[in-house]
Amino acid sequence: MADQGPSVASIRDFSTWEPVLRLLLADHPHRHAAPSVRVAGRIGRHGWSLALKRRPPAPGRAAQVEDMQEEFDAVQRVQGALAEAGVDDLSFTAEIRPGGKTVLRLLGPSPAVESGIGTPHPGALILVDGSLPEPWRRLPDPVSGAVPAPSADLELLQRTLRERLPHAVGATQEEIAAAEARLGVTLPDELRALYQVTRARWEDVADDYEAAQRQRAAVGCELFDLDGLYVADASSRHCRWEFAAMEAVVTPPDAMVQGLVGSPGWIAFGDNGGGDRLAVDMTPGPRGHLGQVIMLSHEEDTGAGLVADSLTDLVLGRPGAEPGTPHGRRPPVVARVNVASLKSIRAAAHPGLEVLSIGVWDGAPFSLAPVTGLPRLRTLTAYPGTLADPLEIAELTGLEFLELGPQEWRVLLDAGAVPRSLSAAAIVVHGVQDPLPIVDIANEVLALWHRPQIIRTVLEGDLAPVA
Structure with a gap:
């Protein structure tokens, strides 16, 4: 496409970019010898990538904001203009002649191009609007024969939680029904039973941190309130195209959990405190149980691991186990x-x-x-x-x-x-x-x-x- 001339928007005002360009020019190793200097970079609303050498702090002192204040100020000038223009990210390249005459080219944005990572070059090109890599399109296999684990016990689950949380406030039928309507699914029996004992709202413990810790210990995780429940389908695990295309999901014949990115049957209800989500699994693997508890790692884009065969087992501290690795894979x-x-x-x-x-x-x-x-x-x-x-x-x-x-x-x-x-x-x-x-x-x-x-x-x- 032909180059365009400047517009009146501040992001397209040379003065907006001038402090960044001066920093790059001053830091360029060949600025005095080359007939012209070329610099490039990328600046987004939440980060930037510029070929600048960071000066080390004085011995015995940690790096401080003021050590990079000039860079911060220059970048924030551009970031403010990006926000004003409603643009998330721009890369750029500039040619600077010895006398200072400069031609700056802003590259983008395009709704069909993902941002590059740490580089001014474009990221993935989305050729089909709304397309997703195959693992993100994969739906769970039918689980018509799956049944709850023998350990699932609504009476034992509620009795144990009431003994541990005698002052907890349970959810009403209306609150549970509202959550189900929002999610578009019926909550599994064990999950309903859990919320009937405690609805896990922060205001119910009167901002008492120790009471919240007791609830976590009683349940076995940081329990979401009903408003925090969500369906952990594939759309809940966003991944850039170039990374997602490198993934694959496989479900072995003896798996407890289906190999998936996400499932309409994974109902996320808690967190392990480190960013990993716990979910009740209503689409288990060939050897799994309906309503088993699984964990979705925040460090992985696909798959989930078995935590417990049932919510009852989770509360009672009885972990589940995947089968051993088979021979002849x-x-x-x-x-x-x-x-x-x-x-x-x-x-x-x-x-x-x-x-x-x-x-x-x-x-x-x-x-x-x-x-x-x-x-x-x-x-x-x-x-x-x-x-x-x-x-x-x-x-x-x-x-x-x-x-x-x-x-x-x-x-x-x-x-x-x-x-x-x-x-x-x-x-x-x-x-x-x-x-x-x-x-x-x-x-x-x-x-x-x-x-x-x-x-x-x-x-x-x-x-x-x-x-």
Whole structure:
């Protein structure tokens, strides 16, 4: 897309960016020798990435805000303009001539492009609006034969909680019904029984921290109140496309918990105090129990682990256990070929392969022939220079995500061979590269799907030394 001239918005006012550019220029190692200096970076409302050397604090003293005050002030000037313009994030590149004449290019935003991480280059390109990687589309398998665990005991559960929490305020039937209406699900019997003893509202303990701690000890977790209950379906675990596309979910035949990102049958009701969520599982695995308690780790984007066979067991401190790892496991559905893992594409190939990642490699480039025709292959990422013939990608007709280096994308684009099955794509860039050619490639890919382009806005100014 053609460069645009400046507008009246403050984010497109050169003076907004001038303090940041002066800092980058002052810190550039070749500012006195090069015919011109190029700088680049990214600033968002909640963070930034700038090639600035942080000066270490004085010996024996921790870093202080004032050590970076000039950087903070310069960035906050831009962040304020971003907020005013309703823009979350912008990357930029600038060419600064010796006399100070400067051409600044703002790159973005585009609703079809995720922000880059620690780089001015674009993140994932969303080619199909609203698309999600396959694991995020996966629904639980039917569980028609699942039954509650023998340990589930409503009378024992309530009696134990009342003994431990004699002054607790229970939820009314109307409050429980309101929660069910909000969630669109009927609460499992054990969960209803729990809230009938304690509704877990902070005001019920009169801001008494010790009483809240006693409630946590009594239940076995930090219990949400009824307003805090939520369905932990896939939408509750947001993940960037380029990371989510590398995930896969599998449910072994002896699993207690289904391998999923989330489920409409996972009702999150508490926290372990470290950010991991506890949920009642109404869509258990082949060997699981209806209403078992599972934990969703905040450090993982998929899956859940068994905590207890029932809420009764959780309250009584009787943990559940997954079956041991079976012998003769099937080949992995996510395969990594690189200097530290698999050493060939053939070693990764099997009918169940979903994700192939080709990383750093010091040998001859690879042919993709061994994975041509695999029925489930949906993600391919390849480190620049690792493919013998990028045009072989055209034979992978089921790809939904593709990440390649700029040169490989250039080959596909020039040959008209970009797979049209893609829902998202990414350009992997290593080392210091000018963002502008990368944005050009990204816009060519976006254009194939008629998606919004990354707009390049040109601003001109002068960074001559201030008198």
